Amino acid sequence: MTHVLSSGDHFILAETLSASLSEELHAAGAAPATYTEVTLDWPLTPFGPVEGVDEASGDVDELIASLRGAEVALTQMAPFTARVFDACPELRFIGVCRGGPVNVDLEAATRAGVVVSFAPARNAQAAAEFAVGLMLAAMRKIAVADGELKNGQWRGDYYTYAQTGREISGNTIGLVGYGAIGRIVAKILQAFGARVLAYDPYANVEAAAAEGVSVLPLEDVLRASNVISIHARLTPETHHLLNAENLALLPHGAVLVNSARGGLLDYAPLPALLESGALGALALDVYDEEPPGPTWPLFSAPNVVMTPHLAGATRQTAERAARVIAHEAALFLAGERPLYVANPAVLDAAPTSAS
Structure with a gap:
């Protein structure tokens, strides 16, 4: 059974990420996943650069601990740095609920063979x-x-x-x-x-x-x-x-x-x-x-x-982003090619299935 980290925040909730993926897996007739849910402090605490990635929220060591046993991670802001990929060899897929995965070290993800997907036009x-x-x-x-x-x-x-x-x-x-x-x-x-x-x-x-x-x-x-x-x-x-x-x-x-x-x-x-x-x-x-x-x-x-950077702040945006990235994860878990992959070289070099 696939284990998933749902690393939410106060906009895109961890439980929304988990529920969206559960619905996608159920609709596809796939086996259910197990989840670890954590909540980052954004937007109550501003995002910023973290160990070489931009617009991130949270602590790298806490993220590594939360990822224990996870093959799939769904997030908006968690800092997926090179150190995370070195410490989490079981990780195979990251879904980022944003128009671009700026909080992910794509070079390190590609070296580690981790597929990184995102959610264009979500807002x-x-x-x-x-x-x-x-x-x-x-x-x-x-x-x-x-x-x-x-x-x-x-x-x-x-x-x-x-x-x-x-x-x-x-x-x-x-x-x-x-x-x-x-x-x-x-x-x-x-x-x-x-x-x-x-x-x-x-x-x-x-x-x-x-x-x-x-x-x-x-x-x-x-x-x-x-x-x-x-x-x-x-x-x-x-x-x-x-x-x-x-x-x-x-x-x-x-x-x-x-x-x-x-x-x-x-x-x-x-x-x-x-x-x-x-x-x-x-x-x-x-x-x-x-x-x-x-x-x-x-x-x-x-x-x-x-206004204080509010243009994308609607409930529909949060729900839509979670649905898009959950669909991406479900495609990956089914051995199919996700639609919005930021590092397609990983898929070109290896099978898409996380199993």
Whole structure:
């Protein structure tokens, strides 16, 4: 009987991981597994680098102890470092409930013959809806006016023409990134009546056009859009993809939304752009430093909406991620090839079955 470590946290619960795999095994007519369940302290304690892996939570020695006898591990944040693979020779499969297994040392996993799978687009719907929510909050001063009213300010001047917001309907909105999240955002915005442009060097231009979205060079998207929403992946090539030079191309008073990754945007020029009115509003869920320090300049800048990296925080995201990764584990245990393998060389070199 296969033994499984369900290393959950306070978002994707250990019992949800176990139940999801149990359901998958039952549906496949496979033998049930046994489980060890542990709970990491994320998000109550921030994640961070752990012994060479990124965005991890928990102690390596505690993880090694929890893995005793386990062939399969399901997690979101546990730190699977080289030391873990050296200490746990029975381990054969790790399922990571994230868009990428950044908390796993893939080289060490591959050397150890451990298959690492992940859950792409698990939070795409949640992130897309949240981005549109930020957009509305910034365009219509929802968050700013809420804070002012709670502090005793009734801003009747918001009804003057100069202070009024903008509607999504009839507006041109540019998406920087047209992957799983960007495509959902586009559909939502089109339902509002927006014209949607996109910049994405990897997008299928013909397919996007069939969906009513024009894919253009970044500079053209920026020049034409009254609202920009960022949905690209952060890579060395996309670091500070939006910066002082190209933000100057935006129409005066444009709204900028970043709910993707902080590193995609150069935050340094933003306070001055807001003060001058070149940027009409800014909505952020991600930051160049998380959390921002107490003297961060954007805290005192006008027309800024901020949330603490919440775009993917829905119950459906947690449940969906657990289901995806449980299905991956069930495929592996059945001797079949999982769909989302981060180190396919392991499968190419050895049988997929954990037995």
